[in-house]
Amino acid sequence: MILNARRSFLKSSFLSIGILVTLRGELFGAVSPLETLSLVQNDLFPFAGELGVNAPAYLGIALNHSRIRDTDKIFLRNGVQWLNEEALETYQSIYSKLSSSQRQSILQRISQKKWGERWINAILSYTMEAIFSDRVYGVNPKDAGQKWLGHTAGFPRPTKAFV
Amino acid sequence: MARAYGRFPPPYKGVCVKVDVCIIGSGAGGSPIAYELSNAGFSVLVLEKGKNFTEKDFSKDELAVSRRELFTPSLQEEQHVINQKFKDGTIERYEGAEYNWNFWNGSMVGGSSNLMSGYFHRMKPDDFRLLSVYGAIEGANIVDWPLSYGELEPYYKKVEKIIGVSGVVARHKFAEPRSSPEFPFSALEVNAATKWFDKACSKLGFHSIQTPRAVLPYDALGRSGCSYSNFCGSYGCATGAKGSARAALLQKCSAKIITEAFVYRLESDVKRVKKAHYYDKDMNSHEVEAKIFVVAAQAIETSRLLLNSKNEYFKNGLANNNGQVGKNLIFSGGGSGEGRLRFENLSESEQKELMQAGLFFNRSLQDWYEYNEEGRKLKGGTIDFLFEHANAVSRASREFYNEQGNIIWGDELKNKIFKNFTTSRVLSFEVFNDWLPTDECFVSADEKLKDKYGVNVGVINLWGHPQDLKVGEHLAKEAVKVLEKMGAEEISYSISASPPPNLVAGGCRFGENPKTSVLDKNCKAHELENLYVSDASFMPTGGSVPYTWTIYANAFRVADKLLEILRKA
Numbered sequence: 134m135i136l137n138a139r140r141s142f143l144k145s146s147f148l149s150i151g152i153l154v155t156l157r158g159e160l161f162g163a164v165s166p167l168e169t170l171s172l173v174q175n176d177l178f179p180f181a182g183e184l185g186v187n188a189p190a191y192l193g194i195a196l197n198h199s200r201i202r203d204t205d206k207i208f209l210r211n212g213v214q215w216l217n218e219e220a221l222e223t224y225q226s227i228y229s230k231l232s233s234s235q236r237q238s239i240l241q242r243i244s245q246k247k248w249g250e251r252w253i254n255a256i257l258s259y260t261m262e263a264i265f266s267d268r269v270y271g272v273n274p275k276d277a278g279q280k281w282l283g284h285t286a287g288f289p290r291p292t293k294a295f296v
Numbered sequence: 297m298a299r300a301y302g303r304f305p306p307p308y309k310g311v312c313v314k315v316d317v318c319i320i321g322s323g324a325g326g327s328p329i330a331y332e333l334s335n336a337g338f339s340v341l342v343l344e345k346g347k348n349f350t351e352k353d354f355s356k357d358e359l360a361v362s363r364r365e366l367f368t369p370s371l372q373e374e375q376h377v378i379n380q381k382f383k384d385g386t387i388e389r390y391e392g393a394e395y396n397w398n399f400w401n402g403s404m405v406g407g408s409s410n411l412m413s414g415y416f417h418r419m420k421p422d423d424f425r426l427l428s429v430y431g432a433i434e435g436a437n438i439v440d441w442p443l444s445y446g447e448l449e450p451y452y453k454k455v456e457k458i459i460g461v462s463g464v465v466a467r468h469k470f471a472e473p474r475s476s477p478e479f480p481f482s483a484l485e486v487n488a489a490t491k492w493f494d495k496a497c498s499k500l501g502f503h504s505i506q507t508p509r510a511v512l513p514y515d516a517l518g519r520s521g522c523s524y525s526n527f528c529g530s531y532g533c534a535t536g537a538k539g540s541a542r543a544a545l546l547q548k549c550s551a552k553i554i555t556e557a558f559v560y561r562l563e564s565d566v567k568r569v570k571k572a573h574y575y576d577k578d579m580n581s582h583e584v585e586a587k588i589f590v591v592a593a594q595a596i597e598t599s600r601l602l603l604n605s606k607n608e609y610f611k612n613g614l615a616n617n618n619g620q621v622g623k624n625l626i627f628s629g630g631g632s633g634e635g636r637l638r639f640e641n642l643s644e645s646e647q648k649e650l651m652q653a654g655l656f657f658n659r660s661l662q663d664w665y666e667y668n669e670e671g672r673k674l675k676g677g678t679i680d681f682l683f684e685h686a687n688a689v690s691r692a693s694r695e696f697y698n699e700q701g702n703i704i705w706g707d708e709l710k711n712k713i714f715k716n717f718t719t720s721r722v723l724s725f726e727v728f729n730d731w732l733p734t735d736e737c738f739v740s741a742d743e744k745l746k747d748k749y750g751v752n753v754g755v756i757n758l759w760g761h762p763q764d765l766k767v768g769e770h771l772a773k774e775a776v777k778v779l780e781k782m783g784a785e786e787i788s789y790s791i792s793a794s795p796p797p798n799l800v801a802g803g804c805r806f807g808e809n810p811k812t813s814v815l816d817k818n819c820k821a822h823e824l825e826n827l828y829v830s831d832a833s834f835m836p837t838g839g840s841v842p843y844t845w846t847i848y849a850n851a852f853r854v855a856d857k858l859l860e861i862l863r864k865a
């Protein structure tokens with residue numbers, strides 16, 4: 134039963150509980166993982182929003198998905214912490230308080246690190262999943278991703294989401 | 297009309313069902329037996345650990361099927377351990393759940409045959425006598441089959457008719473003999489780009505083959521024809537055109553199927569299997585008594601079940617007093633490659649043709665099924681050409697890196713995705729050559745790690761013989777020539793000893809010598825009177841083609857043997 138209890142804890146608290154960010158051992162403040170991830174998604178692929186795709190909402194679906202491993206979910210959350218630590222080291226400010234160009238430079242810096250590259254890759258992958266998701270997932274109501282590329286999805290289309 | 301699946305009888309805890317034949321696993325290996333024996337009036341019960349999905353359940357939801365693996369068990373609940381042996385002799389242990397290394401292929405009624413692409417090739421006569429024709433290779437346990445191509449040929453033909461194989465019979469120097477001149481079903485429609493392929497091949501002096509497919513081009517056999525749904529491999533077929541074991545066989549017979557029935561042990565005395573024990577989804581245990589037991593849980597799981605069924609007569613696992621169960625596991629050797637066909641090199645009408653969605657590519661080469669190197673005759677293989685899968689997320693994800701190998705985002709990524717999706721198409725190839733059987737590639741059961749049922753998980757001990765890579769390289773280089781001739785760009789390939797989990801065989805090889813094989817010529821365990829194995833586990837060598845046509849054919853052959861036995865009894 135320990136595992137089950139842990140799972141439900143993870144589900145309810147994963148994105149809502151703040152992450153404490155420290156700079157050289159000193160507590161700097163708390164950041165919201167959901168807000169940071171949404172901002173990073175937009176910094177990495179703003180075109181999703183322009184298409185009318187709600188990529189942050191999809192990330193919420195993915196992070197509650199029974200088929201995504203806890204380790205992958207925890208990695209995404211840890212990445213928020215490491216990203217902010219990088220922002221503090223470089224600009225003495227948390228990521229969300231930085232200017233757009235400063236945020237890009239932080240993304241560039243972390244992309245050179247192994248964890249950073251993996252983290253950006255994961256966020257981009259979920260963003261692509263949102264962009265090409267079927268309407269049943271509720272985040273791409275107008276098939277905008279498919280229309281953007283003239284992509285023919287397979288048929289028949291699904292009638293209910295697998296979450 | 298497809299018949300509904302019967303539940304047989306309600307599997308209350310402790311109730312013991314008695315049938316003529318009990319089959320474990322409802323995929324390509326088990327279903328021909330279920331079909332033939334139930335249609336002949338015998339009582340057949342199939343125990344299948346997965347759920348039942350039918351045509352109406354199959355949609356092309358990339359997120360569910362390809363990203364979240366809807367049709368295979370969660371690795372947190374059921375996994376394999378992989379012991380990979382490296383060149384320097386070291387062995388690294390990977391637990392599947394931790395490393396996300398997945399060897400499941402399709403847990404559902406009909407098994408992974410629901411999800412196959414259905415590229416169908418017969419094995420060639422020389423594949424049945426690899427040792428005699430090509431000689432021994434150091435470090436490889438090559439043997440001749442106890443069966444000839446001629447004996448299996450009528451069953452290949454039967455598969456064409458019952459499963460439904462479409463295509464045009466190729467006449468080339470390695471074409472296998474056939475007892476019928478043509479396929480019963482005409483070829484599927486193909487993309488016009490195949491013309492460029494054919495032209496390139498003819499300039500190179502290669503023989504372009506129209507790949508046979510286990511797909512119906514039109515309504516037949518009580519199933520609908522292909523709708524060219526654009527997502528074939530990895531996805532269930534909503535029309536029934538794909539020759540899955542479920543659509544072609546199980547839906548057309550009265551065999552009873554109990555779903556979500558995980559068989560965890562076979563019980564035996566010294567001569568006969570007495571009972572199959574299985575857990576239902578609520579972990580209630582049930583048992584089935586039968587005159588004959590047929591295991592077809594797919595290679596790896598079949599060996600695992602036998603190894604986990606130890607008892608006082610078979611201390612090393614059922615039918616394993618000679619220590620051969622799990623040995624000589626094989627996969628399809630080879631690898632894959634690709635090239636990009638770009639608009640820049642095509643006329644306007646060619647560009648339109650290239651982008652036609654849904655139509656197949658369906659081209660293969662077998663010019664090097666056998667070739668000479670340094671005066672020695674070598675066994676080569678098959679190359680299948682196909683368009684890159686239409687899955688959008690995976691296609692977009694491959695654009696995440698620039699030429700320098702750095703991850704990109706923003707406009708740079710957006711433009712790259714747009715350009716590659718809208719003005720080019722990737723043509724891929726897959727190389728199939730023998731994965732030579734060795735002592736180092738085998739299945740065992742882990743001593744400690746258990747799955748959600750509390751059963752020891754299977755261990756896949758991996759090792760690829762260097763010869764496999766050599767042959768794969770040779771074939772890939774020939775495939776590259778065709779892509780170059782077609783004007784493809786960004787050509788690349790990868791031949792490796794990393795195994796394709798969906799093309800797996802061996803572990804219970806058949807043979808005449810009971811000391812060196814698990815099964816006899818009829819796929820009956822040497823050591824037991826009523827235990828048969830009818831999936832690809834029986835194959836001592838795999839041929840240089842994907843296995844499923846041979847699995848189906850052999851299972852029909854075994855069904856005939858079982859019919860003889862049951863009729864006599």
Ligand SMILES: Cc1cc2nc3c(=O)[nH]c(=O)nc-3n(C[C@H](O)[C@H](O)[C@H](O)COP(=O)(O)OP(=O)(O)OC[C@H]3O[C@@H](n4cnc5c(N)ncnc54)[C@H](O)[C@@H]3O)c2cc1C
Pocket residue numbers: 320321322323324325326343344345346401402403404405406407408409410411412413414415416417529530531557558559560592593594595597601798799800831832842843844845847
């Ligand atoms: C994406 C994909 C593409 C493919 N493309 C091709 C192709 O183009 N050409 C080709 O020739 N082949 C192809 N294949 C391979 C083909 O599907 C397999 O060769 C074939 O289905 C194997 O048959 P099988 O009976 O051994 O296993 P399966 O068809 O997988 O059936 C085994 C069944 O046993 C069940 N089972 C396992 N353990 C137990 C247990 N303990 N108790 C009860 N039930 C159990 C499983 O749930 C499963 O349903 C492809 C496979 C995949 C996944």
Ligand code: SF4
Pocket residue numbers: 511512521522523524525526527528529531532533534535536537538
């Ligand atoms: S309809 Fe045709 S293309 Fe679609 S899954 Fe079935 S066989 Fe494949």
